[in-house]
Amino acid sequence: MAAAEPLIIVDLQRAFPIPPKLVTAIRRYAARFPFRVFTRFENPAGSLFRRRLDMKVCPPGSDDTELLIEPQPGDVVFAKRSYGLNARQIARLKRRGVRRATVCGVETDACVLGVMFSLFDAGIDCRVKTDLCWSSTGLHGVAVKILKTQFPPLK
Secondary structure: OOOEOOEEEEOOEOOOOOOHHHHHHHHHHHOOOOOEEEEEEOOOOOOHHHHOOOOOOOOOOOHHHOEOOOOOOOOEEEEEOOOOOOHHHHHHHHHOOEOEEEEEEEOHHHHHHHHHHHHHHOOOEEEEEEEEEEOOOOOHHHHHHHHHHHOOOOO
């Protein structure tokens, strides 16, 4: 099987106040990839996100989880209940031949970082398109510094 290099679009969904220009830019950029992997954050009752972070958005099945870019045939959608991808989701990517991926989306300082670390830890070479990431917390710049340190560009 030939190696596949998808674009992983993290949590681009209705619950978050994502700038429309970012959604348009990601949609345009995504057309370059053989397939896209969308993550959809879900926050069930009793989760640590609810208990520790007082985050009330994204109950499973709610309008909050609606993706802002429509997946196309061949794309993958993962329901994500953590910052990063779980072992089952990583295994599915590997079965599709994914050895390298580009990541973009929201929140740069939380789920984008989490997805990057989970991919890297699983042996998938990952890079981040920082100009196609965003954070509502004001921590985007700090997160970009972390990303550039932990995942430097290829030389």
